[in-house]
Amino acid sequence: MDFDGLFQRLYPSLYRYLHRLTGDPDAAEDIAQESFVRLLKQRLPDDEVRPWLFTVATNLVRDRARKAERRQRLLTGAAPLVKPAALPDEDVERSERIQRVRIVLERMSDRDRKLLLMREEGFKYDEIAQVVGVAPASVGTLVARALRRFVEMFEREEAVDEPR
Amino acid sequence: MSHVEEGTIQAWIDGELGDSDLSAVESHAASCAVCQAEVRSLHELSARSSDLLADYGDLPIADFGTLGQIRKRARRPRHLLPVSLARAAMLLFAFAGLVAATIPGSPLRRWIEGTVLDRSVEPAPGVVESPVATPQPTRRGGVFVRPERGEVTIRLNVAASSELMVRLVDGAEAGVVWSGPDAGVHTRQTAGLLEVSGLPGGLVTVTIPKSAIQARVEVGGQVWWVKSGSDVRIPGPARDERGDEVVFQPVG
Numbered sequence: 123m124d125f126d127g128l129f130q131r132l133y134p135s136l137y138r139y140l141h142r143l144t145g146d147p148d149a150a151e152d153i154a155q156e157s158f159v160r161l162l163k164q165r166l167p168d169d170e171v172r173p174w175l176f177t178v179a180t181n182l183v184r185d186r187a188r189k190a191e192r193r194q195r196l197l198t199g200a201a202p203l204v205k206p207a208a209l210p211d212e213d214v215e216r217s218e219r220i221q222r223v224r225i226v227l228e229r230m231s232d233r234d235r236k237l238l239l240m241r242e243e244g245f246k247y248d249e250i251a252q253v254v255g256v257a258p259a260s261v262g263t264l265v266a267r268a269l270r271r272f273v274e275m276f277e278r279e280e281a282v283d284e285p286r
Numbered sequence: 287m288s289h290v291e292e293g294t295i296q297a298w299i300d301g302e303l304g305d306s307d308l309s310a311v312e313s314h315a316a317s318c319a320v321c322q323a324e325v326r327s328l329h330e331l332s333a334r335s336s337d338l339l340a341d342y343g344d345l346p347i348a349d350f351g352t353l354g355q356i357r358k359r360a361r362r363p364r365h366l367l368p369v370s371l372a373r374a375a376m377l378l379f380a381f382a383g384l385v386a387a388t389i390p391g392s393p394l395r396r397w398i399e400g401t402v403l404d405r406s407v408e409p410a411p412g413v414v415e416s417p418v419a420t421p422q423p424t425r426r427g428g429v430f431v432r433p434e435r436g437e438v439t440i441r442l443n444v445a446a447s448s449e450l451m452v453r454l455v456d457g458a459e460a461g462v463v464w465s466g467p468d469a470g471v472h473t474r475q476t477a478g479l480l481e482v483s484g485l486p487g488g489l490v491t492v493t494i495p496k497s498a499i500q501a502r503v504e505v506g507g508q509v510w511w512v513k514s515g516s517d518v519r520i521p522g523p524a525r526d527e528r529g530d531e532v533v534f535q536p537v538g
Contacts, residue, residue, distance in 0.1 A: 126353065138344065138346075142343040156359070158356045162356070162357075223338050227342075242336065263292060263296070265293075265296050266292045269296075269331040272335055
């Protein structure tokens, strides 16, 4: 197992997945690193590494969430978004969109959030099923519903924020 | 005519269908307006979702610094002692504690009588009770106490217009430091407990050692901050939270 090569290939995607899953960049970095630490002790075929890594990372997120009743930083586990004071309108809009996405992801069920984010990272259905803990034949339906909920919730959130 | 199920269409969009299912779906969808509409709808949802997620979540560079941190972390010893030896040491320690607790006058027995059994006992040597009129901050304009068995409680009654900050520190003591005059400040310290009242207005900083296993900060009889192991809860009215500090709203 070429650990350095796996790290180069998988770390960015794993970190991004964890960042989106937790909303907390520090937790994402910590869990991503811990997952790779555990990978060092494994002897896995290359094609099994990615789902194994994401499974371990997802379980670490779950374990961390169970331990902490409340985080020392922001209650929802994500760093507070600082509204820029004097950025171009485009950047302000982007920043607000990111904030809305974060809020919507937090409101989704844990399962829907994982389905959506793993699909976005390019995982196959059987890998998603393994990590999320559902039957592989049900992933298509669950993904379709998660996508629908995500977009609908975002649009509702956007409608609430729009000036009247 | 039965239409293609939503999950199958999604699997088709995501390239997950086997060859036989693929050709069946494609040939049906070619002549079914309802299924075509569903395909378009799910395509749009997929595209919209990817578009929304595109900006959210950093894609870091997999640098050698991070790789180095991972390797260093992997080298940290998980067990300093073999587990069986550690358990034996714990059992021995617990037995010694039990024996010490039965000896009249022993420090451990006095602690048990004074805190767990809540009997009135004379303070153990080293306990400081400050006189009403002249409190004795020990250093740095504050008062400090060491956690007892990893537990520490700070009880405060503060003046109006005070602002409270709680910080986790690397030191071995818990403390209360204030910025105003000492006159009128009352303090009481016992093992693992520090009570301060009559604090002047201004910033009051409470420091809690990170090594404390159980720690709490009470203000006016209410719990505002609790540490249990590595978890921290803040039942009090936190105004801002940064790293190892939390700043409460002005009190009073």
